[in-house]
Every structure is written in C-alpha cells, then in structure tokens.
Amino acid sequence: MLYQSAGFSLDRLASLYDETAAVIRSALLAEGVDVDAHPRPSPDPISVTMERLYDLKLSIDRVGWLCGYSYGKARKVLLHEGVQLRKCGPPLNQEVDVPRLVKLHKSGLSIEACGRELGISYGTARNRLRAAGMPLLPEPPIFVRPPTPLSASTVVDLHLQGFKKEHIRQLTGRSSSFIHRQLALAGLQARVKPDSLGIDTGTLVAIYQCVASSRVTAEVLHISESAVLARLWEAGQDMLDAPDPDIGPLRVQARAPWQQRHQEILARAARGQRASEIAAAFQVSVANVTDIIRLYQHRDRTTAEILYRRAQGESPGVIAIRMGLRLDRVKDVLARYTSHPRRPGPLTKPPTQQRNLHAHRHHC
Structure with a gap:
C-alpha cells in the first residue's frame, strides 16, 4: 500500500521498518509487486491513500503519520471525503469473545496482542481479563534505544545471554543486517528460523553449495540475487568457484505451468482420448501432444526430461x-545432446535439439 499508493521509496520504507532496502525490495517482489528503480507517486490524491490505509484498520494518528500529516489534518481529510470514522474505543456493552480472549492470553500472548487479535483496545482487553478473574501475565520488558550505537561485541554478548534479535536491535541501536553480520563473524548462527520472506538459510546455503551460483540460487527460490548474497554472508558461506564435491544432490521441487499441462494431457491419454482430441482441447499441435506422451514413456526418462527442461x-x-x-551430470547430458550452447527461449525448442532427442530415442 505504501509503495504503490503513497509512492514511498525503498529507502523510506527501509527506514520506516528498520530494515535494509534489499530486504524491502525482496518482500515487495515476493508479494508480486513490480518494483521500479524509480517509483512514481500515485496519481491519486493523498486522500485516496488515507482512505485505503484507514480501511486497513489503522488509527487516524497512524494514517496521518504515514502520510506526513498531523492527527487533526488527517481527520479533516477523511471527514471531507465522507469517510465514516470509527469510534475511539469500543463501548462498554460491546460484544467481546471473552473465552477466546482468556485462551489467547493463557497461550502466552500479551494483552496488546490479544486485543489486536480480537479487534479491541488494550484497555478493553485488560478490563475483560480482570473481570473474568484471569491473573494477568507480566508484560514484556520495554527496551530503550541508546543515544549512540553500541559496539559489535555487545551484540554478541547479548545473543549469548539469550536475547532475541529484535531486543538486541533495540538495546544496541544497530540494524538487523549489522547484527546478522556480527553473529556470522563470531561463528554464531544468525538465522535459526525462516526469515520474513519464508526462506530457510540452511536450504539456501545447501542450494548454493550444489550450484556455486548466487544467480541460480535466487532463481530457484524466487528471490533477488542481492537477498541471496546477503544471507550467504550472514551464514558465513564463502563464495565458490565450483560446486562443493562433498555435497550430495539436493531436490527443491516447484511445479512449473508446463508440468501442470503435462499432467492434464497424460490424464486424458490414460482415459483413452486420442492425440488429436487432446491437441484440440489444449489448442496445440498433435506432434506436441505426442512428444509429451513419449517424454514420460521414454526409457531414459532422466535424459529426456533434462533436455525438455532446457528447451x-x-x-x-x-x-x-x-x-x-548433480550439476555435472546435467551438464554432461546437455553437452552430449545439445549442439548449440546458446540458451533457448522459454516456449521454443531448437530444431537441432529436437533431432538430437529423437535420435537418442531411436538409439535407445
């Protein structure tokens, strides 16, 4: 919303969320946002952005802060646009799912998190819990950012004492990237769980060791190459000139659109449909359907699939x-059956490769 409607730049979003621009860019790409190198502000007036943010259940004060206005100015803009403002707090007789509220708090959630989950304020959540006789759990401590950033050794010491990453960030005044870098230099595991992009660092490192290419690793995981390089640095992984010979084959599956189409074609063929009928249903040539059926019936299915994927x-x-x-096996197959090293297009199969594949089938 802030990037597309309000026209916030990557740097401004990075400052707002206390992250690096690369992390913000990767998060936007993961959401399917077309990230432009020079984002342009939305042609819509600022009131449109305010309405959209307010519809997301943000407070007027928060909406104004995000758009660079005071509370009073933001309230006037929303009223001028005819927006029905929510009441500041829920009425005393508001229906609240107290049993669920109690269950959430017993699970370890803070009062604020419980209230946010049920759409009520902190005060309302606290009052309902007390009325239900629920012993209130102590609230998490509030850490104050120091006036000047603390040293790298302090980051490591706090980590060894069991502090969480976000607490270390608040206590030291350092960014997340700085903390990860110092932990990696100290030989500590910087990321023990998937990050905000849902990428497990261990899997990322294993892929990189198998292919020795940050570009290929980024392509496999559908993230930017800069995000891969940042996580490799955080994990203390050295740059490789060739795949690690001690790392065995690694399989990370992802269904491509053509694989779904192949599955439907094979299902129709199994039901007894003729190739011409299948071709008409998918609006492709009969030869295309025949090649797909042969691909999955081939004796050397591995070689046939490698050549098809390359095409x-x-x-x-x-x-x-x-x-x-293993990467060397794939390259050996391509070297044997592909005479043109140039990368083919995504929807075409080079004629020479077609002849080589048919020749290989005839030879087998």
Whole structure:
C-alpha cells in the first residue's frame, strides 16, 4: 500500500521498518509487486491513500503519520471525503469473545496482542481479563534505544545471554543486517528460523553449495540475487568457484505451468482420448501432444526430461536442483545432446535439439 499508493521509496520504507532496502525490495517482489528503480507517486490524491490505509484498520494518528500529516489534518481529510470514522474505543456493552480472549492470553500472548487479535483496545482487553478473574501475565520488558550505537561485541554478548534479535536491535541501536553480520563473524548462527520472506538459510546455503551460483540460487527460490548474497554472508558461506564435491544432490521441487499441462494431457491419454482430441482441447499441435506422451514413456526418462527442461528455458543449475541431480551430470547430458550452447527461449525448442532427442530415442 505504501509503495504503490503513497509512492514511498525503498529507502523510506527501509527506514520506516528498520530494515535494509534489499530486504524491502525482496518482500515487495515476493508479494508480486513490480518494483521500479524509480517509483512514481500515485496519481491519486493523498486522500485516496488515507482512505485505503484507514480501511486497513489503522488509527487516524497512524494514517496521518504515514502520510506526513498531523492527527487533526488527517481527520479533516477523511471527514471531507465522507469517510465514516470509527469510534475511539469500543463501548462498554460491546460484544467481546471473552473465552477466546482468556485462551489467547493463557497461550502466552500479551494483552496488546490479544486485543489486536480480537479487534479491541488494550484497555478493553485488560478490563475483560480482570473481570473474568484471569491473573494477568507480566508484560514484556520495554527496551530503550541508546543515544549512540553500541559496539559489535555487545551484540554478541547479548545473543549469548539469550536475547532475541529484535531486543538486541533495540538495546544496541544497530540494524538487523549489522547484527546478522556480527553473529556470522563470531561463528554464531544468525538465522535459526525462516526469515520474513519464508526462506530457510540452511536450504539456501545447501542450494548454493550444489550450484556455486548466487544467480541460480535466487532463481530457484524466487528471490533477488542481492537477498541471496546477503544471507550467504550472514551464514558465513564463502563464495565458490565450483560446486562443493562433498555435497550430495539436493531436490527443491516447484511445479512449473508446463508440468501442470503435462499432467492434464497424460490424464486424458490414460482415459483413452486420442492425440488429436487432446491437441484440440489444449489448442496445440498433435506432434506436441505426442512428444509429451513419449517424454514420460521414454526409457531414459532422466535424459529426456533434462533436455525438455532446457528447451523450456531452465538453466543447468535450476534443472539439477529441480530434479535432484548433480550439476555435472546435467551438464554432461546437455553437452552430449545439445549442439548449440546458446540458451533457448522459454516456449521454443531448437530444431537441432529436437533431432538430437529423437535420435537418442531411436538409439535407445
């Protein structure tokens, strides 16, 4: 919302969320946002952005702060646009799911988090819990950011004492990237769980060791190459000139659109439909349908699939990870049956490769 409607730049969003611009960019790409190098502000008036943010249940004060206005100015803009403002607090007779509120608080959630989950204020949540006779759990401590950033050794000491990453960030005044870098230099595991992008660092490092390419690793995980490099640095992984020979094949599956189409074609063929009927249903040639059926009936299915994936535009590293093969095996197959090293387009199969594949089938 802030990037597309309010026209916030990556740097401004990074400052707002206390993250790096690379992390913000990767998060936007993961949401399917077309990230432009020079984002342009929305042509809509600022009142449109305010309405959208207010519809997301943000307070007027928060909406004004995000758009660069005071509370009073933001309230006037919303009223001028005819927005029905929510009441400041829920009435005393508001229906609150007290049993669920009690259950959430017993699970370890703070009062504020419980209230946010049920759409009520902190005060209302606290009062209902007390009325239900619920012993209130102590609230998490509030950490104050120091006036000047603390040293790197302090970051490591706090980590060893068991402090969480966000608490270390508040106590030291350092960014998340700085903390991760210092922990990696100290030989400590910087990320023990998937990060905000849902990427497990251990899997990322394993993929990189199999292919020795940050570009291929980014392509496999559908994130930016800069995000891959940042996580490799945080994990203390050295840059490789060749795949690690001690790392076995790794398989990370992801269904491509053509695989779904193949499955439907094979299902129709199994039901007894003729190739011409299947071709008409999918609006492709009969030869295309026949090639797909032959692909999955081929004796050397692995070689046939490698050649087909290459024809669909996948790089050798991506093929190796998707099929769970060693990179050198994939390259050997391509060297034997592909005479043109140039990468083919995503929807075309080079005529020479077609002849080589048919020749291989005839030979087998």
